[in-house]
Amino acid sequence: MAQEDVFKKLIAHCKEYGYIFPSSEIYDGLSAVYDYGQYGVELKNNIKKYWWDSMVLLNENIVGLDSAIFMHPTIWKASGHVDAFNDPLIDNKDSKKRYRADVLIEEHIAKIEEKIHKEIEKARTKFGDSFDEKKFRQTNARVITNQAKADEINSRYLKAMNATDLKELRQIILDNDIVCPISGSRNWTEVRQFNLMFATEMGSTTDGASKVYLRPETAQGIFVNFLNVQKTGRMKIPFGIAQIGKAFRNEIVARQFIFRMREFEQMEMQFFVQPGSELEWFRHWKNIRMKWHTALGYGEENYRFHDHTKLAHYANAATDIEYKFPFGFKEVEGIHSRTDFDLKQHQEFSGKKIQYFDPEKGESYIPYVIETSIGVDRMFLQIISSALREEEIIKENGTTDTRTVMKLPSFLAPVKLAVMPLVKKDGLPEIAEKIIHLLRFDFNCQYDDKDSIGRRYRRQDAIGTPYCITIDHQTIDDDTVTIRYRDTMLQERVKISSLKDIIAEKVSIASLLKKL
Secondary structure, eight states: OHHHHHHHHEEEEETTTTTTETTTTTTOOOOOOOEEEEEHHHHHHHHHHHHHHIIIIOOOTTTEOOOOSBOTTHHHHHTTTTHEEEEEEEBBBOOEEEEEEEHHHHHHHHHHHHHHHHHHHHHHHHHGOOOOHHHHHHHHHHHHHHHHHHHHHHHHHHHHHTTTHHHHHHHHHTTTTTOOOOTOOOOOOOEEHHHHHOEEEEEEEETOOOOEOOOOOOOHHHHHTTTHHHHTTTTTTTTEEEEEEEEEOOOOOOOOTTTOOSSSEEEEHHHHHHEHHHHHHHHHHHHHHHHHHTTTTOGGEEEEEEEESSSTTSSSSEEEEEETTEEEEEEEEEEEEEEEEHHHHHHHOOOOOOOOEEETTTEEEEEEEEEEEEEEEHHHHHHHHEEHHHEEEEOTSEEEEEEEEEEETTTTOOEEEEEESSSSSSHHHHHHHHHHHTTTTOEEEEOSSSSSSSHHHHHHHHHTEEEEEEEEEHHHHSSSSEEEETTTOEEEEEEEEGGGHHHHHHHHHHHHHHOO
């Protein structure tokens, strides 16, 4: 199935099974804004708990914070967002559509790299175990030509971005015959900068309203509270401050479902260290964060680091953790060495001393910062795109069938177990209700008695419920039930009294955290 079709199927499944709805849908929706449904919000909360516990619970020197969305407008001047938080935009005169010039160029480079990848995979299939990829890259004419082309475009692109050379960005688009995806034409406007912050006013007009911004990131709320947390928590360097919260960006090219939205949620941790030790800590957090992702079990080969060649003005090292989505490798988390830029800027603009007194050194200094920043929504998309499968199964009569199943990790699944009476009579529903009452204080349970047992299994598979408990007439005789496992479809007879321990062992997030 084509990647685009896979993605469309994923979006349809999320809506049909209560994960994600288009926001304001009865009013024809609002572009790039989504609502999380009854199962989506549970999965989202479980993702956040996994991140929060891995940061705050497992690290004695990391504490939490929840800063306000509205902050003093000078904060955004100090951070550089007022003057430099821009995207280079270009319009197609025929389609009247607006695009990010950098994205158009990056996608063009990606298409060339995909051609290289196809050549390599074709050769790998042909030559099997004897295939030498390095030698093939060095000797195959098509690969050499395409690689040289990609490198040349990338070199021009990085130079233009670093110099904020908008004319050169447009020229790269023209020179490489990059067309509008809608009109197919090359009729482009000039490239211009567009600030991504949402602005609003605080206060009444009679009192003199002041201009404020919806925060475009959560990090600044941590930086301006550095001393508050350090002093009240008696924190010693190195230490971190973690935060989960909403951020807002007026993305012109918001697309790919919840991958890029105008309202999104971030999980960020700023780790404060001694100047000079930041690159060592940067490498440390790279490894820690990659381990956090791969512990979910979706295959180490589907993750990679992408080190930045173009660094933000505040950074001396940066990398992305990328995951192989249905639409290719894309960023899910950023790790940055932000130097002392943020605290130094806030010290200068506020006029307040923002420094740490190091009792061991007997001196004060502005700490350097290592940032780990992950989008909750992108993480959500990564997990469901990895989990959604279509499997062919063979029935007892020898015929085949297809089941749609969300193979979510059990500790992240919205519903941990469904309890199902085989029939709605003979006292079976009453036993099911008792089991629900027994387990509901520990797990998110669902009672399901509609349709045949086979249809119910399929429904729970599509939701992602890892365990189904079926009550039948044997239950009345020996207090046993059948537990059915989503991933293998195997069934096991167990005592009702042992259900809590069995499920607890399988869905405990502690077992996941211990892998870290």
